[in-house]
Amino acid sequence: MNPERPLAGRLTGWLESHRDAARRSLRRRLQSPVLSLISIAVLGFILALPAYLWVLLDNARSLSAHVDHDPRIAVYLDGPDDGDIARLEDLLDDNGQVERWSRIEADTALEEYRAGLSDPGLLDWLDDNPLPEVVDVVPASTDPQRVAALREALEAAAPGATIISDDEWMRQLDSLHALGLRILAVLAGMLGLGAVLILALASASELRERQEEIAISRISGATHRFLRRPSLYGGLFTGLGGGVMAVLLLLATTAASRQPLERAAGAFDLDFALRLPEPGHVLALLAAGLALGWVGARLGSGHALRDAP
Amino acid sequence: MIRLQRVTKRFGGAAEALSNVSLRVDPGAMAFITGPSGAGKSTLLRLIAGLERPTRGHIRVNGHDLDQLSSHAIPRFRRSIGLVFQDHRLLFDRPVFDNVALPLEILGYRRPEMRKRVRAALDKVGLLHKEAANPRTLSAGEQQRVGIARAVVHRPVLLLADEPTGNLDPALSREILQLFDDFNRVGMTALIASHDLALVERMGKPVLHLENGRVEARGGMGGGA
Numbered sequence: 001m002n003p004e005r006p007l008a009g010r011l012t013g014w015l016e017s018h019r020d021a022a023r024r025s026l027r028r029r030l031q032s033p034v035l036s037l038i039s040i041a042v043l044g045f046i047l048a049l050p051a052y053l054w055v056l057l058d059n060a061r062s063l064s065a066h067v068d069h070d071p072r073i074a075v076y077l078d079g080p081d082d083g084d085i086a087r088l089e090d091l092l093d094d095n096g097q098v099e100r101w102s103r104i105e106a107d108t109a110l111e112e113y114r115a116g117l118s119d120p121g122l123l124d125w126l127d128d129n130p131l132p133e134v135v136d137v138v139p140a141s142t143d144p145q146r147v148a149a150l151r152e153a154l155e156a157a158a159p160g161a162t163i164i165s166d167d168e169w170m171r172q173l174d175s176l177h178a179l180g181l182r183i184l185a186v187l188a189g190m191l192g193l194g195a196v197l198i199l200a201l202a203s204a205s206e207l208r209e210r211q212e213e214i215a216i217s218r219i220s221g222a223t224h225r226f227l228r229r230p231s232l233y234g235g236l237f238t239g240l241g242g243g244v245m246a247v248l249l250l251l252a253t254t255a256a257s258r259q260p261l262e263r264a265a266g267a268f269d270l271d272f273a274l275r276l277p278e279p280g281h282v283l284a285l286l287a288a289g290l291a292l293g294w295v296g297a298r299l300g301s302g303h304a305l306r307d308a309p
Numbered sequence: 310m311i312r313l314q315r316v317t318k319r320f321g322g323a324a325e326a327l328s329n330v331s332l333r334v335d336p337g338a339m340a341f342i343t344g345p346s347g348a349g350k351s352t353l354l355r356l357i358a359g360l361e362r363p364t365r366g367h368i369r370v371n372g373h374d375l376d377q378l379s380s381h382a383i384p385r386f387r388r389s390i391g392l393v394f395q396d397h398r399l400l401f402d403r404p405v406f407d408n409v410a411l412p413l414e415i416l417g418y419r420r421p422e423m424r425k426r427v428r429a430a431l432d433k434v435g436l437l438h439k440e441a442a443n444p445r446t447l448s449a450g451e452q453q454r455v456g457i458a459r460a461v462v463h464r465p466v467l468l469l470a471d472e473p474t475g476n477l478d479p480a481l482s483r484e485i486l487q488l489f490d491d492f493n494r495v496g497m498t499a500l501i502a503s504h505d506l507a508l509v510e511r512m513g514k515p516v517l518h519l520e521n522g523r524v525e526a527r528g529g530m531g532g533g534a
Contacts, residue, residue, distance in 0.1 A: 013417035220412040221388030
């Protein structure tokens with residue numbers, strides 16, 4: 001008595017069924033706004049916390065670009081011949097990793113030193129100039145790996161030279177940043193798992209409230225997929241709401257931190273302006289909210305349907 | 310349409326709810342199951358609807374061997390059945406129309422077709438004017454008729470009813486059974502459980518009488534003991 005219906009009709013029916021499930025789910029949420037808002041708020045805070053920490057870490061990472069101090073590599077050449085210096089100069093001129101460089105001859109350095117003394121005659125007792133030739137190199141990139149590569153190239157070009165680079169602080173900053181990112185990933189993972197479990201619990205309890213509807217629907221031939229559809233839409237609504245709330249919280253907390261952070265940076269002579277979240281970050285937060293909401297609802301509804309009569 | 314062969318059902322360690330029941334209902338037939346409360350009428354209907362699995366024996370309904378039906382195939386099988394309950398089991402969070410439309414929604418019907426079928430089913434049970442009402446505002450007889458409209462709206466091949474007149478007065482009961490007779494006349498096989506022997510006898514249809522889970526008598530009904 002149920003003749004096969006055409007595919008187009010079935011497809012439209014399927015889409016209408018999704019629309020009805022979404023509407024019913026939304027109506028259910030609007031009927032108990034306080035509970036819905038609590039779920040959204042929980043997800044919003046859980047998403048906003050790691051996002052805020054990430055913004056701070058990202059800004060801390062970018063501090064190196066704002067520090068008014070380029071890393072430098074000093075090459076000390078003790079008694080070099082003209083060939084050594086020419087080889088080094090060729091390398092510095094041709095290497096793309098070099099921003100600029102300057103050579104301080106030993107005699108010039110001694111004269112500058114002498115000029116700085118209150119009694120220039122103090123150095124007259126020296127038989128010869130003890131100062132080395134110095135080549136001062138400013139790398140093009142502040143990336144610690146590139147600075148290290150340039151230093152290795154300089155060591156190869158001037159084997160007898162003493163080379164000292166002052167990029168240690170950058171390496172430390174970089175490793176601290178990597179550590180911060182790892183801690184943040186662990187924290188975000190734990191919070192995300194917690195959010196999924198909370199949402200799964202909410203979804204399961206909502207499904208239990210629909211117990212009679214589910215029993216009747218099952219008798220009428222409803223599949224699990226059909227029965228959990230409103231819950232999944234509910235999860236997406238909560239996820240979207242949580243994502244929006246997280247974005248608002250992130251913008252508010254970042255804006256609130258901006259002034260004190262910039263003032264603190266100013267105290268260290270750092271020309272620093274806090275970067276606000278970009279559209280990509282906003283979309284990522286919304287996507288994370290939707291994903292957590294869906295996974296939580298899928299988990300909770302799947303469990304509750306298995307237990308339902 | 311329905312064939313039970315030596316079916317036994319036991320719930321946990323309790324006594325057998327059904328013992329060795331055999332039964333045959335041909336396509337297009339209408340039959341009754343009678344017996345006092347606890348005789349096993351509801352269990353029998355639940356077994357036929359695939360809501361319970363037999364402890365022993367075989368059940369074949371509408372070409373499906375229920376003991377071989379996978380859990381994935383059960384929803385499709387149930388869509389070929391309409392089920393009416395004594396307590397109506399309507400959903401009070403939605404109007405009459407949506408209650409009746411539920412099986413069509415599950416089947417994925419489009420709105421215009423759904424509206425046509427729901428209105429036709431409500432018209433048949435005389436409640437078209439109540440389509441927007443909440444079922445809570447209806448009388449017991451009206452609620453039962455909404456339940457019947459929901460059971461037949463998707464035009465199932467088999468209609469099962471568990472004490473559909475249980476809470477109704479004699480006049481309303483006759484009206485409800487007449488509805489089942491009407492559906493049967495258009496080709497729907499119907500199996501109805503009722504404890505009201507007098508009412509059932511008046512319908513002049515085959516009857517299977519159960520006592521303590523056993524077949525005590527059968528009037529014009531196939532299947533053997």
